[in-house]
Amino acid sequence: MRSAHAALFTRDLALARGGGAGLGVVFFLLVVTLTPFAVGPDLALLRRIGPAILWLGALLATLLGLDRLLQADHEDGSLDLIALAPAGLETMVATKILAHWVTTGLPLVIAAPLFGVMLDLSPDALGRVALALALGTPAMASLGAVGAALTVGLRRGGLLVPVLILPLAIPVLIFGVSASAEGAEAGGALTVLAGLALGYAVLGPFSAAAALRALRD
Amino acid sequence: MGLISAVSSLANPARFAAFATKALPWLAGLSAALLAVGLYMALFVAPADYQQGETVRIMFLHVPSAWLGMMAYVIMAVASIGVLVWRHPVADVSAKAAAPLGAAFTFLALATGSLWGKPMWGTWWVWDARLTSFLILFLMYLGLMALRSAMEEPSRAAKACAILTLVGSVNIPIIKFSVDWWNTLHQPASVIRAGKPTMDPSILTPLLICAIAFTVLFVTLHLAGMRTELVRRRLRTLRITTASAALAPEPAE
Numbered sequence: 001m002r003s004a005h006a007a008l009f010t011r012d013l014a015l016a017r018g019g020g021a022g023l024g025v026v027f028f029l030l031v032v033t034l035t036p037f038a039v040g041p042d043l044a045l046l047r048r049i050g051p052a053i054l055w056l057g058a059l060l061a062t063l064l065g066l067d068r069l070l071q072a073d074h075e076d077g078s079l080d081l082i083a084l085a086p087a088g089l090e091t092m093v094a095t096k097i098l099a100h101w102v103t104t105g106l107p108l109v110i111a112a113p114l115f116g117v118m119l120d121l122s123p124d125a126l127g128r129v130a131l132a133l134a135l136g137t138p139a140m141a142s143l144g145a146v147g148a149a150l151t152v153g154l155r156r157g158g159l160l161v162p163v164l165i166l167p168l169a170i171p172v173l174i175f176g177v178s179a180s181a182e183g184a185e186a187g188g189a190l191t192v193l194a195g196l197a198l199g200y201a202v203l204g205p206f207s208a209a210a211a212l213r214a215l216r217d
Numbered sequence: 218m219g220l221i222s223a224v225s226s227l228a229n230p231a232r233f234a235a236f237a238t239k240a241l242p243w244l245a246g247l248s249a250a251l252l253a254v255g256l257y258m259a260l261f262v263a264p265a266d267y268q269q270g271e272t273v274r275i276m277f278l279h280v281p282s283a284w285l286g287m288m289a290y291v292i293m294a295v296a297s298i299g300v301l302v303w304r305h306p307v308a309d310v311s312a313k314a315a316a317p318l319g320a321a322f323t324f325l326a327l328a329t330g331s332l333w334g335k336p337m338w339g340t341w342w343v344w345d346a347r348l349t350s351f352l353i354l355f356l357m358y359l360g361l362m363a364l365r366s367a368m369e370e371p372s373r374a375a376k377a378c379a380i381l382t383l384v385g386s387v388n389i390p391i392i393k394f395s396v397d398w399w400n401t402l403h404q405p406a407s408v409i410r411a412g413k414p415t416m417d418p419s420i421l422t423p424l425l426i427c428a429i430a431f432t433v434l435f436v437t438l439h440l441a442g443m444r445t446e447l448v449r450r451r452l453r454t455l456r457i458t459t460a461s462a463a464l465a466p467e468p469a470e
Contacts, residue, residue: 146384150377154367164360164381167353168388171395178402185402196391207384210301214376 004085005095012099015072024061024104025111031057032115043120050119051129051180057115058108058133059173062140063165065104067158069096069148070212079152083216093212094205097138097145105137128186132179132193139172139197142204149208152215172196228307230447237444244437251430258423275333277424281431283326286354288435289319293361294386297379307443309375310450312382313365314442318435320358327351346400350393357385371450 002010035053039045046053073079082092112133113126121129147161154160175196178189227233259277292315299308330348331341342348361378368374 146381150364150381151367156367160360160363160367163356163363167356167360168385168392170353171388171391174395174399178399192395199391203384203387207380211377211380214373214380217372217376 004087005091008082008085008092008095009099012096013103016099016103022107024064025107027064028057028061028108028111029115031060032118047120047122050116050121051125051132052177053119054112054116054129054133055136055173055177055180058112058137059140059166059169061108062105062137062144063162065100066144066148066161066165067151069100069145070152070208071148074152079212080216083212089209089212090205093145093149093208094201097141097201097204097208100145101138101141105141108137109133125180125182128182129180132176132190135179135190135193135197136172136176139193139200140169142197142200143168143172145204145208146211149211149215152212172200228305230307230310233307234444234447237440241437241440241444244433244440248430248433248437251426251433255423255427255430259427263420263423264417272333272336273420275329277427279326279329279333280424281428282322282329283351284428285431285435286319286323286326286351288432289315289322290354290358290382290386290389292439293319293382297382297386300375300379301383306375306450307447309371309379310443310446311439312375312378314439314446316358316362316365316378318438318442320355320362322431322435323351323355323358327355344400346397349400350396353392353396354389357389361385371453 032053035049036046039049070079073082082096083089085092109130113130116126116129143165144161147165150164151160172193175189175193179186179193227236255277259274263274263277265271265273293312296308296312296315299305300312327348330351334343334348335341361381364381365374365378368377
C-alpha cells in the first residue's frame with residue numbers, strides 16, 4: 001500500500017495533467033509579451049530590465065492556480081479525507097504544495113530562460129534567472145498555500161489571495177531579482193533567497209494546516 | 218496579584234463593556250486635553266528648525282502616527298496569540314478593532330510623510346526604505362481587513378485573521394530587512410539625508426507629549442471600537458436566536 005503522501009502527490013499530478021498547468025506558462029508569456037508594448041521595443045532597455053520582467057511575470061503566474069489549490073478539494077470533499085489521512089495535516093499540506101509547485105512552478109522555471117532570450121538576456125543572465133526562480137517559486141508556492149488555506153470556501157477568495165500574499169512575497173521578489181542581476185551581490189542574494197525558501201517551506205505548511213484546522217472546527 | 222485579577226476580570230465581555238463605558242469619557246477627555254497641550258506646544262512653542270524651517274512641525278504628527286501604526290500591529294499580534302491559544306472572544310474583538318485604527322494611523326504617517334517630503338526632498342514620494350516599509354505595512358492592514366470582511370462567521374474570521382496576523386508578524390522583520398537591503402543597493406542620489414542631530418529638549422518635549430496624546434487617543438478609539446464590536450456581536454447572536462426561535466419546529470441547521 002502506498003503512503004498517504006505518495007497517494008496525494010500522484011493524485012494531484014494526475015489531476016493537473018487534465019489541464020490548467022500550461023495556463024500559467026501562457027500567462028507568463030503574455031506578461032513578457034506585453035512589457036515591450038508598454039516600455040517600447042528597445043532591446044538595450046529590455047535587456048536591463050529583463051530579469052525584473054521575468055520575475056514579475058513568474059510572481060503573477062504563480063498566483064493563478066492558487067485559488068484552486070485547496071478550493072477544489074474543499075468542494076469535492078477530499079479536504080476532509082486529507083484531514084483524516086493517517087499522516088500529519090502539515091506534511092499532507094506540504095505534499096500538496098510540492099505537487100502544486102511541480103505542476104505550476106517548475107514549468108515557469110523551465111520557460112523563463114526561453115522567454116529571457118526574447119528579452120535579449122545573455123546566457124549567463126538566463127542561467128541566473130532560472131536558478132533564482134528555481135529557489136523563489138517554491139517559496140511563493142509555500143506562501144500562496146497560506147493564502148489559499150485562509151480563503152477556502154470564500155466566494156471572493158480568488159481576488160483575496162493576491163492581496164493577502166503579495167505584500168508577504170516582497171522579500172522573495174527583492175532577493176530574487178538581485179540574485180538574477182549581475183554583480184557582487186548576486187551570490188549573497190541567492191543564499192538569502194535559499195534561506196527564505198527554506199523558511200517559508202516551514203512556515204507555509206504549518207500556517208496553512210492551522211488555517212485548515214480552524215476551518216474544520 | 219490584585220492588578221492581575223482586576224485585569225483578568227476584564228476578560229469577561231460584559232464586565233469589559235461596563236468598564237469601557239465607564240472609562241471612555243475620562244479617556245476621551247484626557248486625550249483631548251493632551252492633544253490640545255501637545256499641538257499648542259508643537260505649533261507655537263517649539264522653535265522652527267534652522268534647516269527645515271516651519272515644515273519641521275509636521276514631525277509632531279508624523280512620528281506619533283508612525284509609532285501608533287506599528288503599535289497597532291503589535292497589539293493585533295498579541296491579541297492573535299490570545300485568539301489561537303486561549304480562544305478568547307475579547308482578544309479577537311481587540312484584534313478586529315485595532316486593524317482599521319492601525320491602517321488609519323499608518324495612512325496618516327504616509328500622508329504626513331509625503332507632505333513633509335515635498336518641501337524636503339522636492340517630491341511627494343521617494344522609494345525610501347522607511348516609506349516603502351510603511352507602505353507594505355499599510356497594504357498588510359488592508360489585506361487583513363479584506364479577509365475579515367470576506368468572512369461572515371465571526372469565529373472563523375477570528376482564527377483566519379489571527380493566523381494571517383501571526384504569519385505577517387513573522388514576515389515583518391524579513392520585509393523590513395529586505396527593503397533596507399534593497400534600498401542601500403539602489404540608493405537614490407536625490408534624497409538629501411540630514412544627519413541625525415541629537416534632539417533639543419525644546420523639540421523633544423512637545424514630541425513626547427504628542428506621542429502620549431496620540432497613544433491615549435488610540436486607546437480611547439480602540440476601547441470604543443471594541444465596545445461597539447461587542448454590542449454588534451450580541452446583536453448578531455440575538456438575531457440568530459430570534460430567527461431560530463421563529464423556526465422552532467424545524468431543527469436548527
